[in-house]
Amino acid sequence: MHTPVTIVGAGLGGLVLARVLHVHGIPATVYEAEASPTARSQGGMLDIHADSGQPALEAAGLTAGFRALVLEGREATRILDRDGNVLFDEPDDGTGTRPEVQRGELRRLLIESLPDGTVRWGHKVAGVRSLGEGRHEVAFADGTTVAIGLLVGADGAWSRVRPLLSDATPEYTGSSYVETYLFDGDTRHPAAAKAVGGGALMALAPGQGILAHRESGGTLHTYVALTRPREWFAAIDFTDAAAATARIAREFDGWAPELTALITDSDTAPVLRTLNTLPVGHRWDRVPGVTLVGDAAHLAPPNGEGANLAMQDGAELATALATHPGDAEAALAEYEQAMFPRAARAAADGGELYELMFGDDAPHGMVAMFTGAG
Structure with missing residues (x-):
């Protein structure tokens, strides 16, 4: 009764x-470009939301496994100004509703919950074309192809599946992150570790900021945020780690040294992460046999919602397919009808959050949001 589902992309949404x-007995195959589950770093901490990510993991039957991955104390949040003054400090008292886990560990849990062979590693998609009547052909970089009846693009910002549904392409937001790591922070970088505290740090100013999180093992994972044009970053040679670090650090001249140490003392080379977005409210007309989940459908600037929405998308799409055996089109329509407005709301809220973080009133706008004063 159920059409086998082909999923492109082994991120959280696809998994x-x-x-x-x-769980519902519906066969699925996931094609992933990465050569193995450990082929690259999987990012940092994720706060798993009670109204999206947590119900998705419950639908997957993985709540206990997820809870075992939670890093206690990491819901603590503090906001600092550029001089290192603490403007807001909320400890993790155990009553929070957004427990923190490492993205890589959550991904591993999902992969290990699937039957062997579900994920086909090393299958980079080169293109997708319609065969008519709701069927599609996926072509891989090695020259092989596969014809399928139900296709889901879970392949992120630069989705190869999206063109079947939409002409939209991601556009640069005007801001980028530069990623750094300090290992064994409490011992080797005590001043920076003290500034970060037990969970998340936001040191903010108009147009820039230093965002950091305490991960497992005392690792301090930092995203240095800068509102600059693409050309500004293009002029930096990120293959020269020392020069790139020095150039980024110059944008924070005069900031408290315990904050700039999160840049200058990095134990890894700085990595540029450009921030791109699809139009708020991105949607498409129903196309038989194909849909999208996660960033492929509704890429937005980082706002704490992306991974949670992707998991919610995956769970709700799977549930719809299970609810409509033999009528995949009804399931896809039902899923999209709920997903479009949900994603639009999250993207709009994320834009407002980004303005509070890096707009003209930073960091005071964020403090007002957390304290209820604004």
């Missing part, structure tokens, strides 16, 4: 989709 399908 939750595959897992919930498996």
Whole structure:
């Protein structure tokens, strides 16, 4: 009764989709460009939300496994100004509703919950074309192809599946992150570790900021935020780690040294992460046999919602398919009808959050939001 589902992309959204399908006895195959589950770093901490990510993991039957991954104390949040003054400090008292986990550990949990062979590693998609009547052909970089009846693009910002549905392409937001790591922070970088505290740090000013999180093992994971044009970053040679670090650090001249140490004392080379977005409210007309989840559908600037929305997408799409055996089109329409407005709201809220973080009133706008004064 159920059409096998082909998923492009083994991120959190695609893996939750595959897992919930498996729970309902619906066969799925995931094609992933990466050569293995450990081929690259999987990013930092994720706060898993009670109204999206947590229900998705419950639908996947993985709540206990997820809870075992939670890093206690990491919901603590503090906001500093450029001089290192603490403007807001909220400890993790255990009553929070957004427990923090490492993205890589959550991804590993999802992968290990799937039957062997579900994820086909080393399958980079070169293109996708319609075969008519709701069927599609996926072509891989090695020259092989596969014809399928139900296709889901879970392949992120630069989705190869999206062109089947939409002409939209991601556009640069005007801001980028530069990623750094300090290892064994409490011992080797005590001043920076004290500034970060037990969870998340936001040191903010108009147009820039230093965002950091305490991960497992005392690792301090930092995203240095700068509102600059693409050309400004293009002029920096990131293959020269020392020169790139020095150039980024110059933008924070005069900031408290315990904050700039999160840049200058990095134990890894700085990595540029440009921030791109699809139009707020991005949607498409129903196309038989194909849909999108996660960033492929509704890429937005980082706001704490992306991974949670992707998992919610995957769980809700799988549930819809299970609810409509033999009528995949009804399931896809039902899923999209709920997903479009949900994603639009999250993107709009994220834009407002970004303005509070890096707008003209930073950091005071964020303090007002957390204290309820604004």
